Amino acid sequence: MTFEPERLGQSRSDLAEALRSLRKRAGKTQAWLARRCNMSQTKVSNMESGKLAPAIVDVELILAALGGDDPAASKIRELVRTANTEWQDHWSSRRRGLDKKQNELARIETVTTEFRFFLLSAITGLLATPEYVRASIADAPGDQSKTIAKKLERQGVLYDASKSFTFLLTEQAVRWPLLPPLAMAMQLDRLASVSRIPKVRLGVIPLVGHISEMPLNTFTVYDRRLATVETGTGALILRDHRDVNAYREDFERYESYAVFGDECRELLYEWSGIFTRQRE
Template sequence: MPPRSTPSERQRRLGAELRKLRTRARLSGDEVAALLQADRSRVSHIEAGRVDVPRNGLYKLLRAYGCESGPLFDALMDMAHDRGKGWWDEYQGVLARRALDLAELESRTISIRAHDSSVIPGLLQTEDYARAVIASAESDHTHLDQGVQFRVDRQRVLAGLQSYHAVIYEAALRMRVGDTKTMRKQLLKLIEIARLPHVTLQIFPFEGGACSSFSRHFVLLGGRTPELDTLYREHPTGADFIGDGVVIADYARMFERLTSLALAPVDPETAPESQATRGSLGLLQHVLYELR
């Protein structure tokens, strides 16, 4: 089978992790090729995610690279033999590859830390809000309905996470997306979701400074082992999936700073009307009142 020209993010990440391990083990591409009884080009294709490596071949590689049995070993074996199939398959050829890659990545994630400085994060959006956001962002509305349904379908991942923590800039609450009814429903949904025991929601107020505005949109997706954590960043022409541990650590520190400057999160143990101190819930309620 010829090498694939457009590997999925999972395939690309597996290859990148194998390259890291090989480099750390100080093995050359030729030495690995000999181990696999293949030529040097095949090793390059494996590390670029363009071809798959058989289960026994991957086992040999991981052992040769000094990757001992444990969470990382098991996760890499699973990544290699995961066919990448899921509910997102029905959107093949309709939505961009990066959207499908994100859905697949979220399905393997155990924790999410998200920051957004302009809109409500996608996993927390109502259907009407999502429709208004997508319609505003894209000039071609041919697949608008599918795009909205895809965003709604992605939200099923929330139930299976160990933790979800979002910091949302106050501007996202006040920016009018759709009509008043759409915004009210969206803010009420935020309060409802924020009271789930594994969900933490904080609002970064205007008086907190410019940190949230400069930080822009990013998502830290926690894998089964820290080595497989991923940073996801969107930009006007696409998105980046970053597995560099140094960059991820920088963004993790940025997220901690945002949480320290943001308002106190909604307390899932306390009814909204009984929270006296000013916090994220108080600001949400205030914006809701202004929308009447």
Template sequence: MSESAAAARKAFGIRLRDMRKDARLTGRELAEATGMHPTKVSRIEHARQNPSEDDIRAWCIACGVARQIPEFIAVHREVGQMWVEHRQALRQGQRNLQAAGTPLYERTKRLCAYEAIVVPGILQTPSYVRELLTINAMLYGLPTDEIEAAVQARLSRQHLVTAGTGNRYSFVVESAVFGYVYGNAQVMCEQLDFLLTVTRLPNVALGIIPSGPARKVWGGECFYIFDDAMVRSDMWSGAFRASRPDEIAFFVKVFNLLREQAVYGHAARELIEAAKIRLQSGETF
């Protein structure tokens, strides 16, 4: 679990504990009033056990604040959505998982994305996507017979960038991304050619952080900000998601710092062209 998700669970447990104390109830008294075991009350308050929504309702009623039930359930759902395990999400299959994300992209008017290891998903070419989803299948033990359908599901949202629909896109990519070869040099060169095209789209700002200059902020896990309304960050075992204003504000701050280190336009195209030359010559990065 990410530090932010863990902190949110801990904070929620503290709020429940404070509610109990404000009601002048001991843990044992609350347990008796709700039908919970005293150990469960303690585990919930210390964020070692996740309460159910029925637990929260009973907790609020026992503390005499039934009017706060909707608020606490809403917060509980928000905390629960902050961390989604990949293995759980992938049970629905890679094709369904890719398709499920398309409506979010369709309703997003401004997307900001940072990537340090791969090209941003909505900018990936068919062969590049295919290689990444093949790795996913191997890594998480998924069937390979649906990879092609998953590729098409991801590509179905790319027109939002290329068709000039009015949506705005701001991407920041580490130059090291070009040194991670997925498939072979041909796959990578096709991907780089597409990025060259993207740099000239009027609704897209594609920034590349070159290696060498002193950093203002370190590189880290990727993240996507959707309309300043939700942030998503993918990691090895799961995905962090949040819609709390303070969480989003933090990621916006990080994105702006990263963006200040990036180069755009002609300078970005020079970095992409140089990466192509190295790939075609077999030179290592």
């Protein structure tokens, strides 16, 4: 399915109208539908007004209750997927302030227990040294101090024993020289240190041997309810369970190519040594 960013905001109202029309054609009230689907009338009302984007399971319950015909059901299923997809472009995020984006991420992290990070080309803020964080937003306009402070503050979530993290980094992500050699060596030492935190699994996919597939994007999966996919100009926020499950499956495949534990740390220390010698 092809997503058009300009349509993503409209899809929720289109879905609301389609659900409302389907119920009215069936001659049923919101109260009847709520009882039939074992949900509150307020929830039905919010879905039909566009205040709430329904999950696919909600839509399937509604379709089963109302007996929607195939063309109507197909249209609604397509709309619910788009309604559960959000586009966040980098320019809007920067206009609002990158520190506000950090607040959004912190809220997601508060309610998530299982994290999966696939890092294709750079090191995520949760793993970064202050120098790496600063370099990663060096081109952002305005005062960057709040954003840097909040990125570093978010790293505390790694020590929450109620949560688990798996980070997969490609060799390119680890070794891309965003910083001068000595600072890069310190960043790799930081990765090795984080890999020893309980409930954190950190793996590296080395550029050796044969890897039969080619990843295209950095992405993160939060539990089974949300996936974010980074592009060059923004990020897709995916909530439809089909999309989330697809990225979980991608993650599992890439995970099979990674090395963890002592083998991972040996690589990190080897690459850190290369950066250190570059300074000499």
